[in-house]
Amino acid sequence: MFKLVMTISLIIVAISTLLYVYRLVKGPSTPDRVIALDAIGINLIAITAIISVVLNTSAFVEVILLLGILAFIGTVAFSKYLEKGEIIENDRDQ
Amino acid sequence: MSVIVDFLIGFFILVGALLCLIAMFGVIRLPDVYTRNHAASKAATLGVMSILLGTFLYFYFYEGHFNSRVILGIVFLFMTAPVSGHLINRAAYNSGVKIWDKSVRDDLKEYNQKKRNKSSID
Numbered sequence: 001m002f003k004l005v006m007t008i009s010l011i012i013v014a015i016s017t018l019l020y021v022y023r024l025v026k027g028p029s030t031p032d033r034v035i036a037l038d039a040i041g042i043n044l045i046a047i048t049a050i051i052s053v054v055l056n057t058s059a060f061v062e063v064i065l066l067l068g069i070l071a072f073i074g075t076v077a078f079s080k081y082l083e084k085g086e087i088i089e090n091d092r093d094q
Numbered sequence: 095m096s097v098i099v100d101f102l103i104g105f106f107i108l109v110g111a112l113l114c115l116i117a118m119f120g121v122i123r124l125p126d127v128y129t130r131n132h133a134a135s136k137a138a139t140l141g142v143m144s145i146l147l148g149t150f151l152y153f154y155f156y157e158g159h160f161n162s163r164v165i166l167g168i169v170f171l172f173m174t175a176p177v178s179g180h181l182i183n184r185a186a187y188n189s190g191v192k193i194w195d196k197s198v199r200d201d202l203k204e205y206n207q208k209k210r211n212k213s214s215i216d
Contacts, residue, residue, distance in 0.1 A: 005104040009111035009145075016111075016118035023121050023130070031127050031186035038178060039121060039134045043114055045171070046142045049149040049164075050107060058153055064146070064167040068174065075178040079185035 003054075010050045017043040034078045041071030099155045106148030113141030126194040127186045135179030143168050 020043070023036040045067050052060045077087050120133025150164040193200060 002100050002104060005108055009107045012111040013114050013145075016114045019118050019122060029127060029186065029191045031182055031189075031191060032130065034182050035127070035131050035134050035179075036121060038182070039117065039138050042138050042142050042171070042175065045167070046110065046114060046145045049142075049145050050111075053103075053107070053149055053152050056156075058157065058159075058161055061161060061163045061167075065163060065170065068167060068170050072174040072178050076181055079178075079181040082182075082185040082189050 006050060006054050010047065010054065013043055013046050013050065017047065030082060031079075034075060034082075038071055038075045041067060041074070045071075099151070103148045103152050103155075106144050106151065110141040110144030110146075110148065113137050113144065117141060125196075127191050128183060128193060131179055131183050131186075135175055139171060139175040143171060146171070 017040055020036045020040050024033050024040070027033045027036060045064050048060050048063050048067065052058060081087050114137075117133055117137035120137060121130050124130045124133055146164055146168045150161055150168070153159060153161040153164070187202065
């Protein structure tokens with residue numbers, strides 16, 4: 001029963017991750033695609049957590065933290081690029 | 095005891111997975127960037143936090159160790175997901191993405207116009 005619930009939740013999260021690809025391909029503007037990629041990264045965290053419960057090991061727990069940090073940094077860099085046109089500003093330019 | 099713990103872990107993980115599914119439907123079906131971001135940054139965050147809470151309970155009750163990295167992951171996700179949602183929404187507004195044509199209020203536009211008029215008078 002426990003295994004069945006874990007499998008069902010894993011399938012649900014996998015389907016939702018897969019269907020974000022629709023918004024990633026079709027999204028009319030660039031921020032749509034960035035939102036979809038951010039949500040895919042967050043769903044990968046959930047998949048890693050459920051997999052580590054199913055496999056009964058805590059070896060993948062660092063992956064959760066690492067994916068969270070990488071998704072955040074990627075979204076911040078992309079939104080700064082969209083807003084200002086450059087990611088790391090050079091002070092002597094002004 | 096074991097049945098209660100099983101039920102609790104299964105409840106948290108299943109609810110989190112269903113919240114992820116709801117967030118996906120919101121991102122696919124809502125009409126413009128801002129409403130889509132509203133769905134993605136709230137429902138997906140709560141769903142993944144619930145799944146991580148279920149994982150923490152599993153390791154705590156079955157393996158018997160207090161897995162502080164999962165707690166750190168929950169706290170980090172709770173802090174950063176709204177911030178990244180805010181940043182990408184502000185970047186979308188400032189780079190000129192249109193809001194939905196049936197929406198009735200845009201307070202930020204009036205505010206920006208007022209500020210521009212004041213700076214042109216000064």
